[in-house]
Amino acid sequence: MxxxxxxxxxxxxxxxxxxxxxxxxxxxxxxxxxxxxQANGSLILVGGKPVGSALIGQTFTSPTLFQSRPSALTGTDAKGATVPTPYDASESGASNLASTSKAMIDDVGTRVAAYRRAFGPGPVPADAVESSGSGLDPDISLVNALRQAPAVAAARHLPAASVIALVNQMATRPWLGFVGTAHVNVLELNVALGSKQG
Structure with a gap:
């Protein structure tokens, strides 16, 4: 045997x-x-300490920082109620609301109004008010970043031209000039912005 x-x-x-x-x-x-x-989680370090991953978005609310794309991730609290859990890296997902959903229309309308209050009147980029399919998106469009730049510069007492130049410098351009869209990693941009003095 x-x-x-x-x-x-x-x-x-x-x-x-x-x-x-x-x-x-x-x-x-x-x-x-x-x-x-990449093998170590694409960690962004400031002063030798990790402040996040280049692959996972974060919520930024200070007027001195660029804002991320909205995240529709939700979880439940101890009582079973649904609560927002934006950029929770333990999960991924979208709101799954149809474009005709009243809840979706109301959410986008609220975000558009808040965006215009923060960054002035004018066109609002779609990625500024619509959440991504993953809820973890670390990037915003170059158009969105450039739209936010003057307000961020004013809040930091920096010349708008220097912040706009930084945004353009940090942008990832479309592959081969036409595949994809120009975008900027928000965490990397905010870290780079932190080194600028007003």
Whole structure:
């Protein structure tokens, strides 16, 4: 009986070592060598301490900082009531409201009014008032960032031109000039903005 089981047991031990230990250690080591920033969670450091990940959005409400795209993530409190949990990295999802939903129309209308109060009258970029499909989006459109720039500059007592130049410098342009849209990582932009003196 043991003689019949020995090949099977040997294969279990071999594959456990190869696939459960050697392969994961090799892939982890290769990732650390080739892509250390990504392999370690794309963490943004300030003074050597992590302030967030470049892959997960955060809520910014100060007038001296650029605002992120709205997040529609919700959870439940201890009493079972639904509460907002924006940018909760343990989950991902959208509001799932149709464009004809009264709740959606009311939410967008409220956000448009708040955006215009904060950044002045004029067109409002869609990503400033509509939540993303993931609820975790770390980027805003370049149009949105440029629209916010003068108000952020005024709140920081900086020349608008220098903040606009920073936004343009931090922007990721469409791949090959036409694939995707120009966008800016909000956390990276706010960190870079923190180094500017008014």
């Amino acid at each position: 043991l003689r019949e089981l020995r090949p099977a047991l040997s294969l279990v031990v071999l594959f456990t070592l190869v696939l459960g230990l050697i392969f994961p250690v090799a892939v982890t080591g290769l990732a650390q060598l080739a892509l250390p920033f």
